[in-house]
Amino acid sequence: MIFPEEFVDLLVRPLFAHVTTIRPDGAIQTNPMWYSWDGSSVRLTTTRDRQKFGNVSADPRISLSIHDPERPYRYLELRGTVSDIEPDPDGKFFDELASRYSMHFDELPDRPRRVVIAVSPQSASWQ
Amino acid sequence: MIFPEEFVDLLVRPLFAHVTTIRPDGAIQTNPMWYSWDGSSVRLTTTRDRQKFGNVSADPRISLSIHDPERPYRYLELRGTVSDIEPDPDGKFFDELASRYSMHFDELPDRPRRVVIAVSPQSASWQ
Numbered sequence: 516m517i518f519p520e521e522f523v524d525l526l527v528r529p530l531f532a533h534v535t536t537i538r539p540d541g542a543i544q545t546n547p548m549w550y551s552w553d554g555s556s557v558r559l560t561t562t563r564d565r566q567k568f569g570n571v572s573a574d575p576r577i578s579l580s581i582h583d584p585e586r587p588y589r590y591l592e593l594r595g596t597v598s599d600i601e602p603d604p605d606g607k608f609f610d611e612l613a614s615r616y617s618m619h620f621d622e623l624p625d626r627p628r629r630v631v632i633a634v635s636p637q638s639a640s641w642q
Numbered sequence: 643m644i645f646p647e648e649f650v651d652l653l654v655r656p657l658f659a660h661v662t663t664i665r666p667d668g669a670i671q672t673n674p675m676w677y678s679w680d681g682s683s684v685r686l687t688t689t690r691d692r693q694k695f696g697n698v699s700a701d702p703r704i705s706l707s708i709h710d711p712e713r714p715y716r717y718l719e720l721r722g723t724v725s726d727i728e729p730d731p732d733g734k735f736f737d738e739l740a741s742r743y744s745m746h747f748d749e750l751p752d753r754p755r756r757v758v759i760a761v762s763p764q765s766a767s768w769q
Contacts, residue, residue: 531709533662535672536670537670541703542705543663543664543704545706545707546719547709578662580662582660592671
């Protein structure tokens with residue numbers, strides 16, 4: 516494990532990760548995103564027509580910063596690369612995440628364009 | 643203004659910005675930070691011996707992502723470059739920020755190494 520066990524709750528709880536990728540012009544892009552954690556990798560959902568997908572397809576570098584809303588000085592940062600991008604044409608993973616975040620979408624027009632981005636964290640920092 | 647007026651509260655309120663810089667090895671680094679906003683630039687505090695200072699000294703690219711803790715899907719992202727790094731040897735700006743965040747530090751051993759990082763946002767996204 517690249518970070519102390521006592522920070523794992525920040526990955527297990529449905530919080531918001533500020534996810535950073537690099538745009539083709541080199542500018543840095545950061546957005547809050549849903550995520551899930553299986554004990555070794557983080558998974559995110561996006562669509563093929565979004566900037567973020569283009570960014571990680573061209574440059575796999577990525578970081579996630581998650582802080583504890585109840586104790587905002589407590590945070591975990593994961594740095595690494597995108598290890599896999601899988602199609603999610605039925606939006607199954609999207610629905611999994613939506614349910615984790617207590618949301619539900621019947622109508623989701625971008626379902627056919629959904630992908631799962633898997634991230635392998637290589638290093639971490641915390642406070 | 644590069645973002646709608648209705649998002650300015652996210653800069654005016656003492657929230658936490660997830661600030662991203664690029665490390666010398668190219669890895670992306672994101673951390674929650676205090677900030678202030680004067681209507682045109684964002685200011686941050688760090689010290690000369692921190693990774694973040696080394697990062698922005700070598701590569702001025704920076705982004706900030708701030709979401710609303712009461713409405714977590716509402717966020718503002720600013721992208722840009724560091725326009726200025728000024729010494730803050732008395733930690734005066736640090737104290738200003740600490741007070742903005744309702745904190746107070748009498749003892750601050752790194753005061754002599756404090757600097758103010760000014761960021762000029764060049765583009766923005768929001769939701």
